[in-house]
Amino acid sequence: MYRVIANEFLSLDGVAQAPGGVDEDTSGGFVHGGWHMRDTPDEKEREWVLRYIREADGFLLGRRTYELFSAYWPNAAGEQQAIAEPLNSKPKHVVSSTLAEPLEWQNSRLVDGDFAEGVARLKQGGDGELHVIGSTELVRTLIVHDLLDELRLMIDPVLLGGGKGIFPDDAELRPWRLSDGRVASTGAILATYVPATKGAS
Numbered sequence: 001m002y003r004v005i006a007n008e009f010l011s012l013d014g015v016a017q018a019p020g021g022v023d024e025d026t027s028g029g030f031v032h033g034g035w036h037m038r039d040t041p042d043e044k045e046r047e048w049v050l051r052y053i054r055e056a057d058g059f060l061l062g063r064r065t066y067e068l069f070s071a072y073w074p075n076a077a078g079e080q081q082a083i084a085e086p087l088n089s090k091p092k093h094v095v096s097s098t099l100a101e102p103l104e105w106q107n108s109r110l111v112d113g114d115f116a117e118g119v120a121r122l123k124q125g126g127d128g129e130l131h132v133i134g135s136t137e138l139v140r141t142l143i144v145h146d147l148l149d150e151l152r153l154m155i156d157p158v159l160l161g162g163g164k165g166i167f168p169d170d171a172e173l174r175p176w177r178l179s180d181g182r183v184a185s186t187g188a189i190l191a192t193y194v195p196a197t198k199g200a201s
Contacts, residue, residue: 001123001124001126001127002057002058002122002123002124002125002126002127002128002129002130003123003128003129003130003149003150004060004119004123004129004130004132004142004147004148004149004150005052005056005129005130005131005132005148005149005150005151005152006131006132006135006139006142006148006150006151006152006166007049007052007131007132007133007152008133008134008139008151008152008153008154008166009036009153009154009156010153010154010155010156010166011035011155011156011158011159011160011163012155012156012157012158012159013159013160013161014165014166014167015035015160015162015163015164015165016134016136016139016163016164016165016166017030017033017136017160017163017164017165018030018032018033018034018035018163019034019035019036019037019156020033020034020036020037021033021034021037022034024068025064025164027164028162028163028164030162030163030164032160032163035156035158035160036154036156038158039156039186040186041184041186042184042185042186044182044184044185044190045154045184045186045188045190048152048154048190049083049154050082050083052131052152053083053086053087053131054086055129055131056086056090056128056129056130056131057090057091057126057127057128057129057130058090058091058092058093058126058128058129058130058131059087059090059091059092059093059130059131059132059133060092060093060094060095060111060119060122060130060131060132060135060138061092061093061094061095061132061133061134061135061138062094062095062096062134062135062136062137062138063094063095063096063098063099064134064135064137065133065134065135065138066092066094066096066099066103066105066108068134069087069105069133070103070104070105070108073087073088074088074105074106088105088106088107089106089107090107091107091108091109092105092107092108092109093108093109093110093111093122093130094108094109094110094111095110095111095115095118095119095135095138096110115141115145116145116147119142119145119147120147123147132148136164136165136166137164139166140165140166140167140168143166143167143168143174144168144170144172146195148195149194149195150179150192150193150194151176151192151193151194152190152191152192152193153189153190153191153192153193154188154189154190155188155189155190155191156186156187156188157186157187157188174195175195175196175197176193176194176195176196177193177194177195177196178191178192178193179192179193179194180192
C-alpha cells in the first residue's frame, strides 16, 4: 500500500503559497511570492529537499502545481537535474476536475473518479511512497479525508501576514506526533509529523 507524504515549505504563520517564485501564485492578491528563496539554503535544507524527491516512488499533485511543474521541469537547466530527473521520470498522479487525458508531462495520469475514493484506490494500488509537493488545496483535502500518512515541513522564520495554507479550517481536532526534527543554520525548522493514530514512519 502506498504511503502518501506531503512535503511543504511553510512560513511561521502557516502560509504555504508561492514559496519558490514571485509569479508562482499571486491569487488573492498575494505579493510575497518567492519568500522561501530569500536566503541561500544550507546543507541540511538541500539534503532535505533532494532526499525526499529521490526517495519518492511517485508524486501526487494538484492541478495548479502540476501545470507549474510541467511547464518548468522538463526544460530545467543542467545544474537543476538532481531535482528535475526524478520529477520528470517518476510517475505523477494528478488530482483535477478540469484537466483531461492524455497529460503532456511524461508518466503523468489523472486520478480517476471522486477525490476520496480515487486517492484511496491509488493508495491500495502499489507499494512505496507517493509524495505531494505544494498543492495546498490537495493537502488540505487529504487531511480532511484522513488520507495523509506523513507531513514533512520546512518552517521558515518569516511572517507573511496572509496567504494560502494547508490546514483545514473546520474546527476538528486532529492530533499529530513529531517523529523527527532538526534546525538549519538559516533558522528553518525541518519537522516530520505523523497522525497520532498511525504508527511511526
